[in-house]
Amino acid sequence: MTELTGRHVAAMFVGGFSIIIAVNLLLATKAVSTFPGLEVPNSYVASQSFDARRDAQNALGWTSRVNYRDGLLAIVVLDLDGNPAPIRDLTAHIGRPTEARDDIALALDAKGRVAVDLAQGMWRLDLAGHADDGTPYQRAIPLKVDPSW
Numbered sequence: 491m492t493e494l495t496g497r498h499v500a501a502m503f504v505g506g507f508s509i510i511i512a513v514n515l516l517l518a519t520k521a522v523s524t525f526p527g528l529e530v531p532n533s534y535v536a537s538q539s540f541d542a543r544r545d546a547q548n549a550l551g552w553t554s555r556v557n558y559r560d561g562l563l564a565i566v567v568l569d570l571d572g573n574p575a576p577i578r579d580l581t582a583h584i585g586r587p588t589e590a591r592d593d594i595a596l597a598l599d600a601k602g603r604v605a606v607d608l609a610q611g612m613w614r615l616d617l618a619g620h621a622d623d624g625t626p627y628q629r630a631i632p633l634k635v636d637p638s639w
Contacts, residue, residue: 524589546625550575554629556615558608565602565617567627577627580619587614587632608635 492498530536551570556563565582569575580602585593596604613633620626 524591543626547627550621550625550627552577552621552627554617554631556631556633558633558635561605561607563596563604563606563608563615565598565615567602567617567619575627576622577619578622580617582618583616584608584613584633585616587612608633610635610637 552575553568555566555568558564563582563584565580567575567577567580580598582596582598582604583593584596584606592609594606596606598604611634613635615629615631615633617629617631618627
């Protein structure tokens with residue numbers, strides 16, 4: 491049996507920490523390259539009007555309903571009475587919550603539907619539009635795609 495010397499211990503020490511550093515660098519690179527991390531360009535400026543925008547949107551009393559089945563995504567925005575809300579310029583964008591690679595800008599038809607093939611897992615649907623009085627309406631809706639449905 492070989493005797494354990496200072497060189498062996500130094501080699502094990504350097505080798506072990508080299509593996510740890512290499513794995514950390516790989517994980518950090520993957521994390522930064524798959525998710526840009528930006529919701530808004532300047533969070534401080536966006537925060538200055540957040541409460542007013544949220545209160546105006548909540549005053550509309552609108553709710554959003556989303557259904558995804560057999561490759562068809564259907565979006566309905568309803569008013570307080572459960573009728574279709576008079577939303578203008580409705581846009582929709584869907585992507586994974588943790589990466590920008592699968593992001594898709596959706597072209598909705600007049601009924602708020604679009605054919606789109608979504609892989610299994612969690613998605614985030616971002617809706618944006620305006621009320622007749624110009625009040626902005628925005629929603630970020632989590633959507634779970636499960637093939638067993």
